[in-house]
Amino acid sequence: xxxxxxxxxxxxxxxxxxxxxxxxxxxxxxxxxxxxxxxxxxxxxxxxxxxxxxxxxxxxxxxxxx
Numbered sequence: 001x002x003x004x005x006x007x008x009x010x011x012x013x014x015x016x017x018x019x020x021x022x023x024x025x026x027x028x029x030x031x032x033x034x035x036x037x038x039x040x041x042x043x044x045x046x047x048x049x050x051x052x053x054x055x056x057x058x059x060x061x062x063x064x065x066x
Contacts, residue, residue, distance in 0.1 A: 003063055010057040014050055021046045 024039055024046070 003060060006060050007057065010053055010060065014053050014057065017046055017050050017053070021050065 021043060024043055
């Protein structure tokens with residue numbers, strides 16, 4: 001696996017998680033109180049995960065091919 005493959009995989013993963021996060025936020029109005037609380041936890045987890053993946057992607061972008 002080369003650097004570009006890793007970057008492509010990270011980009012696709014981040015985009016997928018961002019789309020899922022957007023979908024949850026747009027549809028959370030239909031949730032019950034307990035469902036809304038659960039969705040809040042999922043939203044926080046996704047936001048943290050997306051942030052971590054973006055930092056990993058930035059690190060990989062700094063690496064030069066060997």
